[in-house]
Amino acid sequence: MANQFSKSSLRFAFATALAWVALTAHSQTSVKQTGAIAITGGKLLTVSHGTIENGVLVLADGKIAAVGEAGKIAIPAGATVVDAHGLTIYPGLIDPDTTLGLTEVSADQNSNDLAEPSDEIMPHMHVYDAFHAETELIPVARLNGVTNAVVAPAPEDSVAGQDIFIQLAGRNRDEMILGRDVALAMNYGADQRRRGGRGASQFPSTRMGLITQLRQSLMDAQHYEVSRDAALKKSDKADEKSGDKSGEKSFQRDLKLEALLPYLHGERPVIVGVYEGYDVESFMKVAQEFHLKVILNHVTRSQEILDEIAAWKVPVIVGPIYDLPRPNERYDAVYMLPAELAKRGVKIAICSGEAGGPGGAHGVRNLPYSAGFAVAYGLPYDEALKAITLNVAEMYGFGDKLGSLDVGKTANIVLANGDPLDVRTDVKQVYIDGVAQPMVSRQTRLRDEYSK
Amino acid sequence: MVPLPPTDLLLKNATVMTASHGTIEHGSVWVHNGKIAAVGATVDAPANAVVVDATGKWLTPGIIDPHSHSALDSDVNEATSPVTPSMMMIDAFDNRDAALYHALAGGVTTELLLHGSANMIGGQAVVIKNKFGLSRDAMLFPNAPRSIKFASGENPKRVYGGRNQLPSTRMGNFEVMRQSFENAKVYMAGWDAYNAKVAKGDKTATAPKVDLKLEALADVLRGKLYVQIHCYRADEFLTEEAIAKEYGYKIRAFHHALEMYKVADQIAPTGTGIATFTDWWGFKDEAWDAIPWNAVMSMRAGVKVALKSDSNDHIRRLNQEAGKMVHYGGATEDEAIRMVTLNAAWIIGVDDRTGSIDVGKDADLVIWNVDPLSTYARAEKVYIDGDLFFDMAAPGFGTPHFSGAMHSAGGVGGEDGAENEDGD
Numbered sequence: 001m002a003n004q005f006s007k008s009s010l011r012f013a014f015a016t017a018l019a020w021v022a023l024t025a026h027s028q029t030s031v032k033q034t035g036a037i038a039i040t041g042g043k044l045l046t047v048s049h050g051t052i053e054n055g056v057l058v059l060a061d062g063k064i065a066a067v068g069e070a071g072k073i074a075i076p077a078g079a080t081v082v083d084a085h086g087l088t089i090y091p092g093l094i095d096p097d098t099t100l101g102l103t104e105v106s107a108d109q110n111s112n113d114l115a116e117p118s119d120e121i122m123p124h125m126h127v128y129d130a131f132h133a134e135t136e137l138i139p140v141a142r143l144n145g146v147t148n149a150v151v152a153p154a155p156e157d158s159v160a161g162q163d164i165f166i167q168l169a170g171r172n173r174d175e176m177i178l179g180r181d182v183a184l185a186m187n188y189g190a191d192q193r194r195r196g197g198r199g200a201s202q203f204p205s206t207r208m209g210l211i212t213q214l215r216q217s218l219m220d221a222q223h224y225e226v227s228r229d230a231a232l233k234k235s236d237k238a239d240e241k242s243g244d245k246s247g248e249k250s251f252q253r254d255l256k257l258e259a260l261l262p263y264l265h266g267e268r269p270v271i272v273g274v275y276e277g278y279d280v281e282s283f284m285k286v287a288q289e290f291h292l293k294v295i296l297n298h299v300t301r302s303q304e305i306l307d308e309i310a311a312w313k314v315p316v317i318v319g320p321i322y323d324l325p326r327p328n329e330r331y332d333a334v335y336m337l338p339a340e341l342a343k344r345g346v347k348i349a350i351c352s353g354e355a356g357g358p359g360g361a362h363g364v365r366n367l368p369y370s371a372g373f374a375v376a377y378g379l380p381y382d383e384a385l386k387a388i389t390l391n392v393a394e395m396y397g398f399g400d401k402l403g404s405l406d407v408g409k410t411a412n413i414v415l416a417n418g419d420p421l422d423v424r425t426d427v428k429q430v431y432i433d434g435v436a437q438p439m440v441s442r443q444t445r446l447r448d449e450y451s452k
Numbered sequence: 453m454v455p456l457p458p459t460d461l462l463l464k465n466a467t468v469m470t471a472s473h474g475t476i477e478h479g480s481v482w483v484h485n486g487k488i489a490a491v492g493a494t495v496d497a498p499a500n501a502v503v504v505d506a507t508g509k510w511l512t513p514g515i516i517d518p519h520s521h522s523a524l525d526s527d528v529n530e531a532t533s534p535v536t537p538s539m540m541m542i543d544a545f546d547n548r549d550a551a552l553y554h555a556l557a558g559g560v561t562t563e564l565l566l567h568g569s570a571n572m573i574g575g576q577a578v579v580i581k582n583k584f585g586l587s588r589d590a591m592l593f594p595n596a597p598r599s600i601k602f603a604s605g606e607n608p609k610r611v612y613g614g615r616n617q618l619p620s621t622r623m624g625n626f627e628v629m630r631q632s633f634e635n636a637k638v639y640m641a642g643w644d645a646y647n648a649k650v651a652k653g654d655k656t657a658t659a660p661k662v663d664l665k666l667e668a669l670a671d672v673l674r675g676k677l678y679v680q681i682h683c684y685r686a687d688e689f690l691t692e693e694a695i696a697k698e699y700g701y702k703i704r705a706f707h708h709a710l711e712m713y714k715v716a717d718q719i720a721p722t723g724t725g726i727a728t729f730t731d732w733w734g735f736k737d738e739a740w741d742a743i744p745w746n747a748v749m750s751m752r753a754g755v756k757v758a759l760k761s762d763s764n765d766h767i768r769r770l771n772q773e774a775g776k777m778v779h780y781g782g783a784t785e786d787e788a789i790r791m792v793t794l795n796a797a798w799i800i801g802v803d804d805r806t807g808s809i810d811v812g813k814d815a816d817l818v819i820w821n822v823d824p825l826s827t828y829a830r831a832e833k834v835y836i837d838g839d840l841f842f843d844m845a846a847p848g849f850g851t852p853h854f855s856g857a858m859h860s861a862g863g864v865g866g867e868d869g870a871e872n873e874d875g876d
Contacts, residue, residue, distance in 0.1 A: 104734070105736060106734060106736065107735060324764060328550070330848070331558075332557070355765035362732070376828040422826055423776045424779050424825060426779050447713070450713050
């Protein structure tokens with residue numbers, strides 16, 4: 001009997017181990033918090049209301065249930081207490097511009113779903129159709145405290161497609177995508193011209209062509225909306241009389257033009273990747289003409305028009321901070337941009353990209369260091385932390401759920417052994433929806449295997 | 453006119469990270485005629501020395517990049533044949549390229565400018581001191597050892613395989629190399645025989661034809677060139693070592709070396725070092741098993757480890773890349789700073805001259821506002837041979853020796869930007 005018991009318990013342990021292997025290999029971990037967690041004694045960087053040196057953070061049902069100074073916060077009976085003395089605790093980081101889940105091995109075309117370059121105007125490309133939830137890149141980013149990200153198509157086209165907002169945990173795509181079509185990814189500048197390095201010249205091969213094509217597309221969408229609404233109204237009337245639905249059936253939807261409508265209505269933001277100051281100015285003319293809700297992305301060669309950008313009152317995803325300056329500019333011409341924009345009252349976000357390459361994927365884990373680098377060049381520390389947490393959440397419509405240590409927000413929490421923006425700091429534990437994430441990735445498994 | 457550097461310079465009261473013998477709090481360095489004359493808690497500099505008060509600042513040796521493709525206008529691959537050992541990198545060096553300035557502002561004082569990795573044997577590198585603003589010749593590192601760049605793996609097989617030429621596989625890659633050394637052996641034997649005759653006074657001996665390609669390969673076999681090999685995979689480190697043993701040359705370092713952690717215990721006894729990335733990964737198949745703990749794990753197994761940029765972007769912040777080693781694997785600050793100074797100097801073969809703050813070495817020094825391994829570090833002053841080449845507080849570029857126009861370093865839409873991460 002005793003023998004049989006131990007056998008079955010052994011079998012149970014083995015099955016559990018197998019399940020664990022399967023879980024870590026094929027999904028991004030489970031997501032339901034059971035039982036309250038109280039994280040005590042750590043330094044809380046709340047982002048929204050300052051630093052609490054000796055703080056208590058209570059997580060329950062996947063949300064932040066309480067936050068405050070030790071002694072002032074009741075620890076719920078039965079809560080699992082996590083001693084965080086000596087640790088720094090902050091909200092999960094959010095990267096505003098990634099290609100996570102759209103690439104695995106950069107040079108391996110079969111693993112890439114980065115952009116659809118067959119035409120410039122591709123608003124009907126939905127990132128959620130390509131997002132690969134089981135990518136090995138996500139646990140790697142998560143280990144350094146990144147819990148959320150925007151996934152956007154690569155900047156091939158004037159209108160590249162629509163972004164998703166993800167959580168870096170979940171059993172499958174549906175659990176990981178918090179928002180579909182949260183923004184329209186647009187781009188404007190030399191890189192979008194269909195010429196030179198892009199093969200044989202075809203329209204639009206100049207900036208003039210790009211702008212004309214964009215303006216025409218937006219007008220086509222406006223016209224489409226009027227025609228569509230008229231057709232539907234007509235079919236409604238016909239229905240009332242005869243019950244005939246053929247009018248609705250016979251109207252042919254144009255998915256491409258329809259995809260532009262929420263943005264023409266200003267319901268959601270367009271994220272415009274643009275570098276040069278004069279390109280920013282050209283694009284903004286079109287944006288104002290069509291009342292687009294603009295978030296500027298990059299602006300790393302727009303040093304001359306920072307006051308103008310501030311006057312437009314548009315948020316800016318500034319960077320990559322590592323973009324190279326022009327020859328004959330001072331070496332820190334890009335490094336100091338976050339500080340210069342913030343000084344002018346612009347709401348900024350910072351991404352993890354490197355020089356010449358927006359839309360980080362493999363390098364998302366370096367997000368906090370981009371923000372720290374901005375601090376080295378004048379950005380106030382609190383603004384830097386905000387630029388990779390709360391500001392990003394707010395820009396994409398998640399400001400009430402993410403980005404700060406406030407009661408009621410999603411319990412996406414990071415515990416680290418020091419300053420989150422410092423390269424030397426080691427993240428000790430990441431919670432997503434109040435669930436402690438396994439601190440493993442394909443890379444830690446290789447490390448551990450070869451450390452034996 | 454730029455004033456001559458002072459005969460005596462005293463950098464006073466800094467946290468001095470020597471890279472060779474620990475950190476000295478409130479330390480000072482006396483520079484005499486461009487060389488380090490003394491380092492310690494107190495130094496006996498003459499009263500007329502120019503004094504720089506570095507109170508509250510940090511002082512390190514100049515940062516050294518053992519793998520850069522800066523200032524070469526993308527002329528890094530003579531990709532018309534897989535074996536081009538006589539291509540001289542110096543011939544493509546543009547000493548006014550803005551990438552040099554950007555690196556200087558990040559504290560970089562010495563670079564090994566290497567060929568790309570299209571060819572199994574790419575050509576011979578050039579070592580520079582980053583004296584931005586001086587003439588081409590004045591920027592060459594005097595009497596630095598000659599290095600030759602080899603490659604392996606995906607890049608050569610892609611470049612030539614794409615043209616349906618040999619090599620298109622790793623089998624082809626290595627066979628191309630072996631055949632080259634077989635050819636070089638015959639060439640060398642011809643010259644050895646001739647030289648022997650001449651030494652015996654044979655006046656009828658006729659000299660063989662000089663073949664620049666075979667001459668360079670012969671110099672590898674003669675041990676006159678430091679062999680620097682672009683190599684990612686564990687199996688290829690082992691093959692490269694076997695070929696080196698077969699033909700009797702030494703490998704100085706594997707570059708990239710992302711899978712070294714898998715075989716570090718086997719490579720350590722060979723004495724071959726590595727120049728690796730900290731955390732780049734996944735850009736191609738042979739970078740799929742890259743882990744950020746590679747550098748520290750390999751170091752602990754006894755391999756000499758340096759970090760390198762291979763990028764006009766990363767070269768500007770190698771100090772932070774070193775800082776990541778504290779995070780990934782728990783390197784001490786001393787070990788971390790050594791990876792971008794003394795160990796990098798060793799890869800190039802100039803560690804007897806630069807790379808640490810020791811008496812008699814070149815005064816290649818950087819003053820930082822805070823601990824250089826932190827994210828917040830900025831290089832404030834950069835000295836090379838005791839001369840100030842970058843000063844953050846100076847107006848304009850902050851370059852006492854440079855004025856005028858720089859050349860393009862690429863950038864957005866450019867060809868020579870950081871996207872050439874693999875040097876191919």
